[in-house]
Amino acid sequence: MKLARSSTVGALRKSPSGVLGFDEITGGGLPRGRTTLLAGGPGCGKTIFALQFLVNGARDFAEPGIFVAFEEGSRRLVANAESFGWRLDQLRRRKLLFVDAQPKPDLVQAGDFDLCGMLAGLAVQAKQMKARRIVFDALDMVLSLLPDLAARRREIYRLHDWLMARDLTCIFTLKAGAGEPTFTSPQPYGFMQFMVDCSVILTHSVVLGISQRNLRVQKYRGSSFDENESPFVIGDTGFNVAISRILGQADAKVTRERVSCGVNRLDTMLGGGFYRAATVLITGVPGTAKTTLSGAFAQAACSRGERTMIVSFDSDGSEVIRNLTSVGIQLERYVKSGLLRMVSARTITGSAEACLVRIKALAKAHKARCLVIDPVSALANSVSEVRAHGVAERLIDWTKSERITLVCTSLLSEAEGQAVGDSALHISTLADTWIHLNYLVQAGERNRGMSIIKSRGTAHSNQVRELILSNDGVTLADIFTAGGEVLMGTMRWEKESAERVAKEVAEVAGKLKLVTLDAQQAELQVRLTAVQTELVAKQVEKTLLASTTASRKAVTLRGSERMRELRGGDAPKRE
Amino acid sequence: MSRRSVYKFRLFIAADTLNSVQAASNLHALCKAHLAGRHEIEVIDVFKDPKRALAEGIRMTPTLVKLTPGPERRIIGSLTDTDRVIQTLGLDADAA
Numbered sequence: 001m002k003l004a005r006s007s008t009v010g011a012l013r014k015s016p017s018g019v020l021g022f023d024e025i026t027g028g029g030l031p032r033g034r035t036t037l038l039a040g041g042p043g044c045g046k047t048i049f050a051l052q053f054l055v056n057g058a059r060d061f062a063e064p065g066i067f068v069a070f071e072e073g074s075r076r077l078v079a080n081a082e083s084f085g086w087r088l089d090q091l092r093r094r095k096l097l098f099v100d101a102q103p104k105p106d107l108v109q110a111g112d113f114d115l116c117g118m119l120a121g122l123a124v125q126a127k128q129m130k131a132r133r134i135v136f137d138a139l140d141m142v143l144s145l146l147p148d149l150a151a152r153r154r155e156i157y158r159l160h161d162w163l164m165a166r167d168l169t170c171i172f173t174l175k176a177g178a179g180e181p182t183f184t185s186p187q188p189y190g191f192m193q194f195m196v197d198c199s200v201i202l203t204h205s206v207v208l209g210i211s212q213r214n215l216r217v218q219k220y221r222g223s224s225f226d227e228n229e230s231p232f233v234i235g236d237t238g239f240n241v242a243i244s245r246i247l248g249q250a251d252a253k254v255t256r257e258r259v260s261c262g263v264n265r266l267d268t269m270l271g272g273g274f275y276r277a278a279t280v281l282i283t284g285v286p287g288t289a290k291t292t293l294s295g296a297f298a299q300a301a302c303s304r305g306e307r308t309m310i311v312s313f314d315s316d317g318s319e320v321i322r323n324l325t326s327v328g329i330q331l332e333r334y335v336k337s338g339l340l341r342m343v344s345a346r347t348i349t350g351s352a353e354a355c356l357v358r359i360k361a362l363a364k365a366h367k368a369r370c371l372v373i374d375p376v377s378a379l380a381n382s383v384s385e386v387r388a389h390g391v392a393e394r395l396i397d398w399t400k401s402e403r404i405t406l407v408c409t410s411l412l413s414e415a416e417g418q419a420v421g422d423s424a425l426h427i428s429t430l431a432d433t434w435i436h437l438n439y440l441v442q443a444g445e446r447n448r449g450m451s452i453i454k455s456r457g458t459a460h461s462n463q464v465r466e467l468i469l470s471n472d473g474v475t476l477a478d479i480f481t482a483g484g485e486v487l488m489g490t491m492r493w494e495k496e497s498a499e500r501v502a503k504e505v506a507e508v509a510g511k512l513k514l515v516t517l518d519a520q521q522a523e524l525q526v527r528l529t530a531v532q533t534e535l536v537a538k539q540v541e542k543t544l545l546a547s548t549t550a551s552r553k554a555v556t557l558r559g560s561e562r563m564r565e566l567r568g569g570d571a572p573k574r575e
Numbered sequence: 576m577s578r579r580s581v582y583k584f585r586l587f588i589a590a591d592t593l594n595s596v597q598a599a600s601n602l603h604a605l606c607k608a609h610l611a612g613r614h615e616i617e618v619i620d621v622f623k624d625p626k627r628a629l630a631e632g633i634r635m636t637p638t639l640v641k642l643t644p645g646p647e648r649r650i651i652g653s654l655t656d657t658d659r660v661i662q663t664l665g666l667d668a669d670a671a
Contacts, residue, residue: 101634104649110659111597111652116589117636120621121629142635 018056021241040202262296284437317342
């Protein structure tokens with residue numbers, strides 16, 4: 001029968017509901033021109049969902065709609081809708097029509113009846129306003145007046161045929177009691193489940209004192225859909241179904257852009273900082289400066305002029321700012337300039353989903369590019385582990401799609417922390433960068449150790465570093481290793497001072513040697529000069545000797561000649 | 576309530592659906608038995624005159640509207656529950 005239907009009707013078209021998350025679950029919305037059953041207990045949000053379907057249709061998809069109210073009066077409906085900011089007054093009359101069809105309390109019934117009167121009137125109105133969508137809210141109210149099941153069934157089919165003939169996309173809402181209606185349990189309107197093309201079940205339960213709302217698509221003829229229960233929240237703007245990324249949906253754009261984590265040396269260790277839109281997890285036992293590290297990140301983001309939001313579950317925003325000031329992280333000015341938004345999430349109550357929705361809404365309103373959630377493990381407190389994992393997944397999916405760089409901290413119990421355990425949220429598997437902080441006990445001291453457990457897509461240092469908090473800010477200490485251990489605290493300090501002393505001694509020794517050498521050089525120089533002088537003297541003496549010898553020779557020669565002349569014995573030799 | 580008062584009825588029907596046909600015949604029979612000579616019945620087919628049905632706020636068919644005498648009364652259904660109809664229209668007091 002299903003096959004026959006699809007072959008004659010052709011490809012299924014869909015009517016987008018415009019309800020956050022729902023169109024993703026159903027791959028585009030409700031079946032167009034078909035009937036959808038929306039079942040749920042009291043206070044599940046059936047009416048809100050149905051009304052939102054019409055409002056969005058009229059406003060965003062040019063599909064006027066009719067709301068047939070069997071239970072609540074239209075005036076009250078409109079008033080309730082106003083609280084979601086839907087501006088019904090602009091849509092009413094031409095695009096959105098409310099039809100009051102509540103059975104009057106003084107109505108007398110004598111025998112069987114049918115809904116032809118209503119349908120005849122609706123046909124006229126639908127034609128007039130070219131309605132494409134219609135909602136029958138609380139259909140059970142009028143069906144319950146019918147004497148027997150056969151009559152109810154007859155009227156439902158009458159309605160169904162009427163809708164099919166007009167190609168209207170329709171939602172029936174139906175009270176389904178406390179339990180979820182299944183075809184095995186006898187439900188008064190069980191047959192409707194088989195008649196409609198799409199069936200959506202809303203449930204509202206209280207788990208450990210916390211309200212949980214879930215939506216589940218039970219059937220959807222001719223279309224694939226997400227079959228799991230999806231938590232939803234009725235927020236400030238209406239219905240909001242929490243969804244994870246659906247298979248086949250386009251991946252978020254990735255970037256190679258780096259953002260500083262606020263600690264220079266940590267940036268270096270990470271090969272330049274976090275990636276933009278990365279999810280960073282900082283885990284650690286209490287007091288290991290998780291908040292401080294995330295504060296440093298926020299400060300760096302603000303100083304780049306990026307809008308940032310800090311969600312703090314542990315303490316008030318102003319307390320966080322004061323505490324961070326003590327380690328030289330000045331956030332107050334950014335709060336004043338509006339760049340930084342502090343959110344004290346202690347005031348956000350409700351389920352993890354509700355928290356997430358609130359955080360999303362606030363981040364959206366603030367246009368945050370960087371987000372700090374401190375600690376994200378607080379989200380896990382209110383829900384079971386399975387759900388908490390879903391919340392973390394959705395959180396990360398959302399930040400990635402919005403290209404928000406997310407830094408979240410997570411508390412680890414000291415015992416688990418030693419084993420580098422995982423948090424309840426299993427966020428560590430999803431996080432891109434995981435920085436772990438713990439106390440390292442060495443030589444009777446506790447020091448803060450920091451290590452990068454993972455950082456996807458980046459080369460990162462493998463060393464355990466000591467995290468130093470001072471008035472001037474956060475930094476990482478120089479590395480000193482001894483015997484295969486990174487030295488920290490006073491041991492590092494001792495090592496540092498020992499090295500300093502050794503260096504000084506070496507310097508002094510060097511200077512001394514230099515002086516000695518200088519002296520020796522000077523002495524040699526002096527000696528060299530003396531020898532040179534002596535040499536010159538000798539040369540002079542030699543020259544002098546030569547010249548005196550020559551003159552004496554001459555004198556002697558002249559003397560003998562004179563003697564010969566005087567003696568007159570010989571003729572003068574020279575004539 | 577005077578014995579002489581004239582009952583004016585307006586019956587909204589949906590073409591020749593079973594309920595509507597039953598209601599019309601039940602009404603006629605009732606009037607014949609209790610209101611001989613002092614009743615007026617206007618029958619309106621919601622498919623032929625849907626605007627009228629809309630204006631009157633008719634949701635379910637058949638709907639019988641008693642206009643006079645006294646306050647307006649509406650009865651929905653095929654009028655098979657004769658006692659109920661008589662009671663609602665005040666015919667039992669009238670007949671006594």
